Amino acid sequence: MTQTSYDAIVIGVGGMGSAAVYTLAKRGVDVLGLEQYDIPHTRGSSHGETRIFRLTQPEHPSYVPLAQHAHKRWRELEAESGTDLLTTTGSVHAGPKDGELVAAALESVRANEVDHELLTSTELGERFPAFELPEGHRAVYQPDGGFLSCERVITTNVNQAHEHGGVVRARERVRSWEPRESGVTVRTDRNTYEADHLVITAGAWAANQLDVLQNHLSPQRRVMIWLQPEEPANFSPDRFPVFSVDVPEGNFYGFPTAERPGFKFGRSPDVTEVVDPNDWQDEPTIQDEHLLRQLPDGHFAGDAGSDRTMGMATCLVTTSTDGHFYLDTHPEYPHVSFAAGFTGHGFKFVSAIGDVLADFVTEGDTELPIDVHRLDGRV
Incomplete structure (x- = not known):
């Protein structure tokens, strides 16, 4: 029974x-x-295969100790299960030097004495060749970030x-x-x-x-895309950290290549698309693809694959008030x-x-x- x-x-x-x-x-x-x-x-x-892990928490400095506890528990779960779950790549939060994202990212790591570096866009590109952010942008780099195989x-x-x-x-x-x-x-x-x-x-x-x-x-629809770059080595986990960037085209976040061909990224929408979780458009559209392609067209060095889509996926993000x-x-x-x-x-x-x-x-x-x-x- x-x-x-x-x-x-x-x-x-x-x-x-x-x-x-x-x-x-x-x-x-x-x-x-x-x-x-x-x-x-x-x-x-x-x-969607990967989710970002980061100790930098621009959402609120109080998130950092919880992320540190989570990091410890991820490693314990890996040891107990014998399964690789968290890949360390470092994390980058970048935007205009006087912008909100960089200021909040710095506040979170400084308040919690977390190891980090503040880089210019030129210094970021020298260290990680795939990045080509606007002059005057700054990047908060934290070495413990990475991605989880969700x-x-x-x-x-x-x-x-x-x-x-x-x-x-x-x-x-x-x-x-x-x-x-x-x-x-x-x-x-x-x-x-x-x-x-x-x-x-x-x-x-x-x-x-x-x-x-x-x-x-508020359940909302979000779209992810995988693009195949011309120089994939620049987007490998040892040369390309997980990132969140504020650029003129919007706020984007992304990952190195991992489980499938191409590097993956998404966009935080300017206008939220609230949906019924029991009835929503779960198939990505051409319009979704065109919107996402704005990032590699302008902010990654060389040919970042804006005309070579490897895959797309949608997910539900549930926001709080x-x-x-x-x-x-x-x-x-x-x-x-x-x-x-x-x-x-x-x-x-x-x-x-x-x-x-x-x-x-x-x-x-x-x-x-x-x-x-x-x-x-x-x-």
Whole structure:
């Protein structure tokens, strides 16, 4: 017979949910993870082969200690699983010398005494030949940045959860959950389950599961592209760091070559494209491609491949009202916790978020630095 009672249930087994299931199982918690799609899948925000890891945190200086904890946990997960997950390339944040991106990046590393260098655009190009940014731009280089193999992370988390006795069920959609005095009832399209604790990591669907975050989460469509450069050696992980750049054409972020041909990058849109996560245009368009090609046409040396597309992909980015993700327990039901609204820069924290959510379940709270992410005063 199917087991229907658990210590904890996790709704959504993408990046955050897979880390929660793994960490809970490792701590001896009888845990069930429920995922409406495959593991991993391409309908959310944890696919496309690579995600940026960086210690530089222009979003807020308080993010840095959480990123440092995540870095430690990534290396521990690699050692435990025997799987390579994090590739170190260094990270670059570049823009006009008096611009907001460079100032915020510098503030984050200086406030936390993180090793870094401030380079001119000429110095950046001399060190990493692919870059050809405008004169007057500055770049904050931090050597510990890199990229995570995102699908491999999810697979590894789930495999390790299984090793520790965790249960994960894919293609099982949660219809509803109800709080009990000391637990929850979760109803899916296959079964009904009981648990002492509930963890909600449902990504773009989190607002459907959390009344306190309704009207405070915005699922948005983003597009990634892979281009094949004429000199691919300049875009290899040992010669090309992950980057975020502000240039006249917009804010772009990207990666060296990794799992597939070409180097990958995306663009933060000027006008957000809010979508219904159950009904959206998941196939990239020619218009998407033309918009993205503005970056290599003007800001990389030589022929960066603007006419040689290797692939494109879309993903969902779920933004929060104020740009900081939500990480807390429910104000009415302390046995319900959640992580949501990662605003396109959350995957680097996956390993740390697993610890936070497991702390909520096993300890009732966490000592990890998440004050800016708690719910108080924000909704």
